[in-house]
Ligand SMILES: *[C@@H]1O[C@H](CO)[C@@H](O)[C@H](O)[C@H]1NC(C)=O
């Protein structure tokens with residue numbers, strides 16, 4: 001029992017908000033050095049960038065993805081007030097121009113460079129363009145937490161053969177990353193795709209919709225066009241655009257998961273909200289605004305994620321979403337020593353879920369009939385400069401306990417919501433457990 005009595009305060013805990021709404025904005029901010037590209041936008045680029053930042057703050061969008069945020073980045077951030085913002089990767093030719101401004105914190109931010117670029121019709125190889133990944137924490141608590149894997153990207157421009165080839169490769173690179181790193185998770189991808197459904201060569205955006213490994217949807221199709229079927233006829237947008245029916249190259253894709261349902265409720269081009277006092281635009285792209293509601297899953301939910309962003313992503317969600325109602329954990333098997341080597345459960349219908357390596361000493365707790373795994377504790381600390389999971393403890397509905405690893409000063413207890421149980425795990429692993437969260441299912 002003692003293991004569960006001396007517990008550090010919940011880190012970053014908030015009241016469980018397992019449903020709510022948020023807004024996302026994708027905007028190419030036309031921040032190439034004026035000497036290289038005016039973007040056909042009149043006015044001084046620093047002055048314009050400050051105005052863009054002040055509109056970001058005024059409209060208080062929950063999550064903003066900026067592309068081409070190169071040499072006027074500091075001016076945008078000087079007037080914006082979002083509490084969570086990525087550090088710039090640099091101006092031209094050092095940075096990717098991709099940044100995120102958010103009202104929500106995130107884990108595991110990564111910048112990934114494109115494998116392919118083409119200078120056929122514009123200087124796409126001038127800067128290390130690519131995409132970013134982050135696990136956005138919509139809400140965290142000691143029971144249910146809600147996360148979305150969020151991607152920002154800027155794909156190769158131009159319509160010559162080499163541009164088309166590079167661009168499809170870029171978008172397929174993101175799709176492949178999603179299938180590995182976002183397995184089981186809800187996903188949002190917003191950025192400058194430089195793609196239109198109406199161009200037959202732009203096959204990769206259609207594949208995002210149709211491929212089972214990404215299973216994404218486009219809120220523009222659903223809300224502005226009232227269909228899931230991409231158009232073949234071209235319909236270019238004015239800037240600003242008075243209609244949402246036209247198609248832009250700046251796109252938003254999303255998918256729900258058993259852990260979280262995402263529902264787009266509004267789609268709008270908001271160039272009219274980003275104007276200079278003269279009435280001129282601030283960017284040559286229409287910014288895209290999408291409103292979403294979210295709700296934690298009805299049959300699976302998750303705890304907060306604990307530990308560090310090392311190792312490979314794993315999730316029991318795809319397996320657990322396929323098991324019948326009434327399944328429960330009949331055995332918990334943990335391996336540990338100085339840290340946690342592996343975590344595993346055996347389900348009542350026989351499935352064994354196991355993650356991590358084979359080091360350490362194994363301990364197994366067998367659960368009785370009507371006994372559920374309802375509470376877990378995790379401790380983290382650093383080893384070789386990397387945050388890992390040092391301790392895991394489990395407690396059942398009848399008060400039986402099991403633990404592995406070594407306690408540290410950073411421990412958190414997680415409880416399944418009332419009527420729910422711990423059924424599996426998600427996180428990142430290698431030889432040991434680097435990052436860990438619990439997957440809850442109904443009892
Ligand atoms: C922006 O919205 C968040 C909720 O998403 C709210 O907590 C915050 O106070 C708002 N900020 C401003 C400056 O209005």
Ligand SMILES: *[C@@H]1O[C@H](CO)[C@@H](O)[C@H](O)[C@H]1NC(C)=O
Pocket residue numbers: 023265266267290291
């Ligand atoms: C979308 O959300 C924004 C910000 O909360 C709000 O101003 C706007 O009215 C919403 N749009 C619709 C159509 O609901």
